[in-house]
Amino acid sequence: MGVLGPFPGSAERPPGQALDREEADRALERLSAEYEAIESSLEALQDHAGRRLLEGAELTGVTAERWAATERSLTALWADFDAYTEALAAVRALRERRRWLSPDDLAELTGLLRDARIPATDGSGGAPCTLRELVARLTARYAGALDTIVAADAVWSTLPARIDLLAEELRRTRSLAHSVGVRPGTHPSGDDLEDITAELTRLRAEVIRDPLAFWVAPPGGSAAPGGGRPDTTRYDRAARALEDVRREIEAVLDVRQDAEARLMRLRDVLSRAERTLTEARQARGEVLAKIAACEVPAVSGPSTALHEQLAAAANFRRRAQWHRLSPLLDRLEVSAEDELLRARESLTAVTAPLAVRAELRGRLDAYRAELARHGLADDPLAAERYDAARRLLWSAPCDLRAAEAAVARYQRAVAEALGAERPGPRG
Numbered sequence: 001m002g003v004l005g006p007f008p009g010s011a012e013r014p015p016g017q018a019l020d021r022e023e024a025d026r027a028l029e030r031l032s033a034e035y036e037a038i039e040s041s042l043e044a045l046q047d048h049a050g051r052r053l054l055e056g057a058e059l060t061g062v063t064a065e066r067w068a069a070t071e072r073s074l075t076a077l078w079a080d081f082d083a084y085t086e087a088l089a090a091v092r093a094l095r096e097r098r099r100w101l102s103p104d105d106l107a108e109l110t111g112l113l114r115d116a117r118i119p120a121t122d123g124s125g126g127a128p129c130t131l132r133e134l135v136a137r138l139t140a141r142y143a144g145a146l147d148t149i150v151a152a153d154a155v156w157s158t159l160p161a162r163i164d165l166l167a168e169e170l171r172r173t174r175s176l177a178h179s180v181g182v183r184p185g186t187h188p189s190g191d192d193l194e195d196i197t198a199e200l201t202r203l204r205a206e207v208i209r210d211p212l213a214f215w216v217a218p219p220g221g222s223a224a225p226g227g228g229r230p231d232t233t234r235y236d237r238a239a240r241a242l243e244d245v246r247r248e249i250e251a252v253l254d255v256r257q258d259a260e261a262r263l264m265r266l267r268d269v270l271s272r273a274e275r276t277l278t279e280a281r282q283a284r285g286e287v288l289a290k291i292a293a294c295e296v297p298a299v300s301g302p303s304t305a306l307h308e309q310l311a312a313a314a315n316f317r318r319r320a321q322w323h324r325l326s327p328l329l330d331r332l333e334v335s336a337e338d339e340l341l342r343a344r345e346s347l348t349a350v351t352a353p354l355a356v357r358a359e360l361r362g363r364l365d366a367y368r369a370e371l372a373r374h375g376l377a378d379d380p381l382a383a384e385r386y387d388a389a390r391r392l393l394w395s396a397p398c399d400l401r402a403a404e405a406a407v408a409r410y411q412r413a414v415a416e417a418l419g420a421e422r423p424g425p426r427g
Contacts, residue, residue: 087118
């Protein structure tokens with residue numbers, strides 16, 4: 001639908017001068033084409049699905065206000081079109097009066113086309129307008145009504161269908177959640193599913209009653225009716241929340257599938273930790289018997305709390321309480337590894353004196369082998385110090401401090417013996 005343009009030949013003729021017959025015919029032809037375009041647009045608007053939906057809906061908020069204004073505009077639009085029809089009929093009647101128009105006929109026809117004043121149709125008592133001004137008003141009212149109808153129809157065509165699809169996915173997710181014990185009040189994801197359900201219910205009801213509240217116009221507006229897009233912010237937020245819950249449910253399902261294997265691994269790790277602690281306690285007794293004057297750390301027993309939690313995890317598995325088993329297994333796996341590491345550190349700390357004694361014994365034998373390699377195994381001082389260090393290292397309980405000092409003395413004796421064997425520098 002466009003605005004009627006200037007009449008052919010009007011640019012060359014001064015105002016008040018009548019059109020000739022050809023110019024008048026061309027103007028009438030153009031006016032008729034414009035009328036047909038307007039009539040077609042109005043009929044399409046009347047049959048638009050969005051308009052019928054708006055007429056039958058219980059509207060609220062922004063949409064109720066805009067549709068009330070649009071209905072008034074549509075009433076005025078049809079009144080303008082009726083006035084346009086009457087004006088065009090008068091022009092056609094005048095033109096069809098006779099085949100060859102007289103100067104008086106052309107003057108009257110020119111007046112109807114160019115200067116005729118059409119009364120206001122909205123009952124406001126406003127000033128009359130020309131045909132051109134009437135077409136411009138028709139175009140503006142049509143664009144405004146079409147913008148409202150197209151925007152509401154676009155929201156109704158987009159959001160409810162997407163909400164329904166998401167609601168169906170939500171129902172499947174809730175069914176799956178219930179199968180693994182994820183329910184409201186017992187698991188955060190169960191509460192999230194309830195929140196998402198309530199939000200989708202509210203959102204769908206609001207979209208149906210007030211679609212234009214979910215319409216985003218482009219920045220700076222749009223020249224075309226219906227320019228903009230549906231606002232999917234709340235829908236997208238609900239979809240992301242459901243995806244998060246679905247991932248949580250899938251994690252719980254994974255727990256159900258490999259729960260027995262994870263429980264067996266946990267029992268194995270805790271068993272290794274207990275064996276290591278038992279070994280540490282036995283080693284501590286050996287150290288206390290074999291090493292004198294040495295502080296040996298105490299060895300704690302196995303963690304009772306971890307065994308209680310392991311028993312609780314097994315109970316959750318028997319009762320198919322997967323939503324409780326999942327976080328408990330995650331914590332237990334970390335705690336069990338920490339327990340095994342603690343047991344190993346305890347064994348290392350307890351056996352440290354034995355490791356020191358073994359290292360001193362190795363050093364003593366290495367120094368003696370060095371002397372033997374140089375044929376000095378019978379050196380009196382070195383032999384005496386070797387015997388003294390060996391008695392300390394192979395006695396029980398062993399005094400590590402004294403043994404370490406004895407090994408150091410033997411090392412110095414070895415160094416002196418090896419230094420005496422080497423010839424001095426030539427003068």
